[in-house]
Amino acid sequence: MATLKREATEDAPNVMFDDLKGVFEISKRSLPENAIIFYDPLVAYILDYLKSPKEITNVVFHFDYLSTASTKQIMRIILLFDELAKTKTVKLNWNYDIGDGDMMQTGTRLEKLTGLKFIFNEV
Numbered sequence: 377m378a379t380l381k382r383e384a385t386e387d388a389p390n391v392m393f394d395d396l397k398g399v400f401e402i403s404k405r406s407l408p409e410n411a412i413i414f415y416d417p418l419v420a421y422i423l424d425y426l427k428s429p430k431e432i433t434n435v436v437f438h439f440d441y442l443s444t445a446s447t448k449q450i451m452r453i454i455l456l457f458d459e460l461a462k463t464k465t466v467k468l469n470w471n472y473d474i475g476d477g478d479m480m481q482t483g484t485r486l487e488k489l490t491g492l493k494f495i496f497n498e499v
Contacts, residue, residue, distance in 0.1 A: 379392070380392075380417075387409065388405075388408045388414055390402070393421055397434075398429065399433075400434070400453075402418075402437055403438040403471075404438075405439070406442050406443060415446075418453065419456070426456065435454075435466065435467065437470050438472070442482060447486075450486065454489075461491070461492055469497055470483035470497070474498050
């Protein structure tokens with residue numbers, strides 16, 4: 377597989393998925409017009425990666441804003457990594473800007489919906 381990169385736009389997040397390194401990063405604003413259409417290729421990439429994952433997978437989220445529709449798609453992604461964590465090591469970093477309590481709470485809510493332990497970083 378090739379590295380999947382998407383530059384951030386006004387409404388869509390920055391994406392950098394590197395299956396060779398086992399690194400999956402999504403950042404900035406996420407409020408695409410159709411979150412399912414935007415996130416489906418990302419989910420497909422992850423599903424392909426899960427066929428032969430690394431021993432350690434690093435997942436990094438750092439959002440300025442996350443729409444409700446995007447939150448549902450991020451949850452889809454988290455649940456895939458939650459399943460992987462049953463057999464491999466998954467380190468999920470939920471980064472949020474200093475003082476952004478709303479984004480920290482969003483991460484806390486998502487963590488509670490899964491068995492995956494998040495690492496919270498105020499940056």
